[in-house]
Amino acid sequence: MADVVVEQGQAVRAARARKPTSLRNVLGRKSTVAFFLTLPLILLIALLVLYPAVYSVHLATLNKSMQKFVGFGNFLFLFKRDTFWMVVKQSCIFAVTAVFFKALIGFIVAHFVHNIPAKGQRKWRGMLLVPWVIPPAMSTLAWLWLFDPSYSAFNYTLSFFGIGPINWLGDNVWARFSVILVNIWYGAPFFMIMYLAALKSVPDQLYEAAAIDGANWWQKIWYVTLPMMRNIIAITALFSLIVTFANFDIVRILTSGGPLDQTHIFATWAFKVGIEGSDIPLGASVSLFMVPILAVAAIFILRDVSKRGNEA
Amino acid sequence: MADVALRKVVKRYDDVEAVRGIDLDIADHEFIVLVGPSGCGKSTTLRMIAGLEDISDGDIMIGGDVVNDVPPKDRDIAMVFQNYALYPHMTVAENMSFGLRLKHYPKAEIKARVTEAARLLDITDLIDRKPKQLSGGQRQRVAMGRAIVRNPKVFLFDEPLSNLDAKLRVQMRIEIKKVHQKVRTTTVYVTHDQVEAMTLADRVVVMNKGRIEQIGTPNELYHKPATRFVAGFIGSPAMNFIPCRLEDVGGTLQLRLTDRIAFALPPARAARYNALPRTDKLLLGIRPEHLTESHAHLGPGVETFDTVLDVTEPMGMETLVYFGLDGTPVCGRVDPNAGATDGAPMRLAMDLNNMHLLNEETGIVL
Numbered sequence: 001m002a003d004v005v006v007e008q009g010q011a012v013r014a015a016r017a018r019k020p021t022s023l024r025n026v027l028g029r030k031s032t033v034a035f036f037l038t039l040p041l042i043l044l045i046a047l048l049v050l051y052p053a054v055y056s057v058h059l060a061t062l063n064k065s066m067q068k069f070v071g072f073g074n075f076l077f078l079f080k081r082d083t084f085w086m087v088v089k090q091s092c093i094f095a096v097t098a099v100f101f102k103a104l105i106g107f108i109v110a111h112f113v114h115n116i117p118a119k120g121q122r123k124w125r126g127m128l129l130v131p132w133v134i135p136p137a138m139s140t141l142a143w144l145w146l147f148d149p150s151y152s153a154f155n156y157t158l159s160f161f162g163i164g165p166i167n168w169l170g171d172n173v174w175a176r177f178s179v180i181l182v183n184i185w186y187g188a189p190f191f192m193i194m195y196l197a198a199l200k201s202v203p204d205q206l207y208e209a210a211a212i213d214g215a216n217w218w219q220k221i222w223y224v225t226l227p228m229m230r231n232i233i234a235i236t237a238l239f240s241l242i243v244t245f246a247n248f249d250i251v252r253i254l255t256s257g258g259p260l261d262q263t264h265i266f267a268t269w270a271f272k273v274g275i276e277g278s279d280i281p282l283g284a285s286v287s288l289f290m291v292p293i294l295a296v297a298a299i300f301i302l303r304d305v306s307k308r309g310n311e312a
Numbered sequence: 313m314a315d316v317a318l319r320k321v322v323k324r325y326d327d328v329e330a331v332r333g334i335d336l337d338i339a340d341h342e343f344i345v346l347v348g349p350s351g352c353g354k355s356t357t358l359r360m361i362a363g364l365e366d367i368s369d370g371d372i373m374i375g376g377d378v379v380n381d382v383p384p385k386d387r388d389i390a391m392v393f394q395n396y397a398l399y400p401h402m403t404v405a406e407n408m409s410f411g412l413r414l415k416h417y418p419k420a421e422i423k424a425r426v427t428e429a430a431r432l433l434d435i436t437d438l439i440d441r442k443p444k445q446l447s448g449g450q451r452q453r454v455a456m457g458r459a460i461v462r463n464p465k466v467f468l469f470d471e472p473l474s475n476l477d478a479k480l481r482v483q484m485r486i487e488i489k490k491v492h493q494k495v496r497t498t499t500v501y502v503t504h505d506q507v508e509a510m511t512l513a514d515r516v517v518v519m520n521k522g523r524i525e526q527i528g529t530p531n532e533l534y535h536k537p538a539t540r541f542v543a544g545f546i547g548s549p550a551m552n553f554i555p556c557r558l559e560d561v562g563g564t565l566q567l568r569l570t571d572r573i574a575f576a577l578p579p580a581r582a583a584r585y586n587a588l589p590r591t592d593k594l595l596l597g598i599r600p601e602h603l604t605e606s607h608a609h610l611g612p613g614v615e616t617f618d619t620v621l622d623v624t625e626p627m628g629m630e631t632l633v634y635f636g637l638d639g640t641p642v643c644g645r646v647d648p649n650a651g652a653t654d655g656a657p658m659r660l661a662m663d664l665n666n667m668h669l670l671n672e673e674t675g676i677v678l
Contacts, residue, residue: 205397208364213411213458214385223410227401 059284066281074285083261083269088289090176091265094251095244098183099237105184106191113192114199125196132189140253143182144169147254169255172262179251179263183244191236198232199225231305238301245290266290314375314388314465314498315340316361321370323356323522330356332522333370338500343492345501347509348519348545355470357519358502362468363387375465390459391468394475396451398443398458404430405439408457422461429460432494433487449480453487460495467492469501473508485511506546510534518542535666540595540675543668549600549632552642555672556596558588567596567664570638578613578664585669588678597668597677600632603644605652606659613665624652633658 026032063070078084113124131139146152147168158164168178202225210220226233248267251257257264257272264272266286274283316338323331331353338344346354359365361372363384371378379387390411398407405426412422430436433453443451452472459467469488473481489512492499503509509516510530518525518533518541526538537543543551559566559574565582568574577585588594606616622641625632626648633644633652644660646652669678 203395203397205393205395206399208362208384209391209393209397209399209458210410211364211384212362212389212391213462214414216385219414224399227399230401 056284056288059281060288062281064279064281070281074282075289078282078285078289083264084286086261087264087266087269087286090263091245091290092293093176094180094183094247094263094265095241098180098187098244099240101180101184102187102191102240103233103237105188107195109188109192110195110199113196125193128192129189131186132193136186136249137253139186140182140250143178143185144254147178170259172259175255175259175263179254182250182254183247186250187240187244190240194232194236195229198229202228234301234305238298241297242294245294315342316466316498316500317371317373318357318361319371319373321357321360321372322368323353323360323365324368330522331360334524336517336524336527338498340498341496343499343501343512343514344517345503345509345513345515346517346519347503347506348525349504352519353522354502354504354517354519358468358470358500361466361500362389362391388465389468390462390464390466391470392452392455392459392472394471396443396455396475398451398454400443403440403442404435404446404454404457407443407454408461411458411462425461425463426457429457432460432491433457448476449484452476452484456488456491460491463497465498467497467499469499469503471503472501473503473505481508488512506548510546516546518545520545537597537668537677539677540597540670543597543670543677547599549643551597551599551668552603552640553670554596554598554637554640554642556594556669557592558585558590558594560590567667569596573617573637575615575662575664581613581664581667585678588669593672594678595670595672597670598662599666600643600645602663602666603642604661604663605646605650606661610661611665614661614663616659616661618657618659620657621652621654624654633660635660 059066060074061069061071063073109128113121113128116124146154149155149165149167149170152168154168155165158166166174169175206224206228207220210224215223245265246267247265248271251263251265251268252271255263257268261269266289270283270286272283273286274280277283316336318334318336321331321334322329334353334357336344346357348354356365360367361374363379363382367380372380374387374389399410402410408426408429409422412425417425426439427436430439433456435450435453435457438446438450438454443454446454452475455472472488473484476484485508488501492512501508501512510533513530515527516530516533517527520541526533526542528536533542533546537546537551540553544553554569556567556569559568561574561576565577565586566574567577576582610616619635619637621633621635623634625634628648630645631648631650631652633646635642635644635658646658646660650658652658670676671678
């Protein structure tokens with residue numbers, strides 16, 4: 001098969017040397033065929049990804065009335081505003097804290113589920129996935145009621161212990177805590193299911209070898225489980241970091257960015273200044289600011305993944 | 313180093329008894345091979361010695377101490393797995409030193425032990441590689457190295473050569489034997505390959521259906537099998553089992569195989585089998601090498617008969633011949649120059665001095 005390909009290639013090259021490239025030759029090339037076969041997907045990506053991306057870059061360079069090109073003007077304006085830097089800080093705290101705890105809780109729960117006998121495991125897996133499969137707009141509404149300062153289940157329960165009432169969504173510290181908590185609740189099952197799959201792919205014999213080598217449970221996790229799951233952990237964390245950075249619905253429903261913009265993250269603030277504040281170019285600039293932050297994170301995380309590639 | 317003893321060891325999985333009351337004494341420095349077909353309980357037995365499986369009943373002793381409830385790490389054993397079980401993210405040196413590092417050995421001693429083990433196994437050049445960069449045979453050496461550096465009381469091998477190709481398997485078999493000759497650690501080795509068992513073991517333990525069928529040196533098992541299972545399991549091609557009965561004809565004891573084939577038993581055999589009831593259903597057990605071509609100078613106790621060969625298999629140094637005796641398939645081994653051809657008649661000689669007589673119902677060798 002390979003020989004034939006080489007011969008074809010040589011024939012094409014020879015023909016090209018003799019006379020100018022004809023249309024038939026171009027169409028007959030493997031690369032041309034491959035291009036046409038992937039063209040539908042290229043068009044789809046161009047339509048759904050490239051066009052909006054390029055358009056938002058274009059928007060970010062216009063003035064508020066979208067009539068005049070202002071270059072980096074919107075960005076320079078943002079850099080001078082305290083609220084913007086607070087949103088950057090809050091977005092980073094929100095994303096990093098939420099991803100860290102989602103990963104930690106997902107890892108611990110995955111271990112528990114992994115150790116449940118196979119018979120009952122399906123049931124638990126299904127139940128633990130519920131937060132992730134309920135549309136977040138709906139489940140966040142339920143959380144909104146749970147956080148209600150006057151009549152909520154949380155404050156009612158805490159009152160038995162002499163605590164509260166806590167102004168969950170009105171106090172800036174508690175409000176930040178609440179939006180992160182709901183994000184963790186919503187996202188941890190995704191980590192759990194990914195880690196569970198990774199755990200199942202670690203051969204039992206490695207644990208047995210480690211047990212004979214003298215490893216206790218913690219050393220087995222540290223020296224066997226974590227190194228074997230490094231790639232999954234890295235990819236899951238990156239994926240979740242992107243999604244969490246871009247989160248909108250939870251903050252929007254719970255606090256709308258309040259109190260006093262203290263819980264705003266990029267997406268909600270972009271929505272506020274862009275849609276509610278009728279300054280779409282400025283909103284686009286806020287959204288675009290996520291790109292370099294995520295790109296740096298992605299480069300660092302994926303660099304190690306490709307380096308470790310096929311270790312096993 | 314230490315001796316290992318199993319006392320009435322039982323392993324149950326729910327209602328199924330995988331190991332049914334095993335008694336076994338393994339002496340210090342001894343190389344014991346557990347052999348048997350799939351599902352006979354040999355791997356389970358090994359894993360119980362390792363502490364990777366709990367025992368349902370009985371006692372396991374290592375160096376005189378009962379270790380039933382001792383975790384694997386405190387049993388001072390090392391195990392080599394079928395799939396090597398090397399840590400893929402560690403180099404060869406890190407793999408080998410892992411156990412020592414966990415026990416906080418001094419760095420200099422770890423290095424010395426790893427270097428020595430690597431030299432012994434001829435893997436010094438591979439010490440900085442990851443398992444992915446090694447061939448199957450090299451990985452197996454590293455797995456053995458990991459066991460050796462620990463200097464344990466007992467080595468446990470769980471079918472370590474099953475994943476290697478035939479040629480490499482022979483090489484590694486010799487390596488394992490050499491290593492054992494050097495380190496002299498008590499070794500329990502599990503395999504389903506009877507050739508491995510015969511070539512490596514000081515004593516072989518043949519297991520079947522969760523029980524020990526027979527324990528003995530390779531020679532004992534081959535020449536004096538206790539049961540039909542052992543007789544059939546050890547040896548390749550397997551021993552022939554031909555239905556037969558004893559007859560008294562004119563004061564001599566005869567072995568009748570078919571209506572037209574009956575042999576007078578040699579005196580020693582006749583004396584041994586004379587007390588048996590003539591009504592018993594018996595089987596003649598005869599190995600293929602004791603069914604050869606007939607020639608002019610046959611010794612006492614060697615009887616000839618004529619048959620028609622079904623199939624012949626030239627192996628180079630010998631030719632295997634297959635024929636039927638009243639519907640029972642029989643295999644013999646003849647000289648490649650004896651003229652054996654498919655479908656041709658041939659006169660064969662049966663050496664009754666090496667025959668076995670078995671009770672067909674109990675399977676016991678009489």
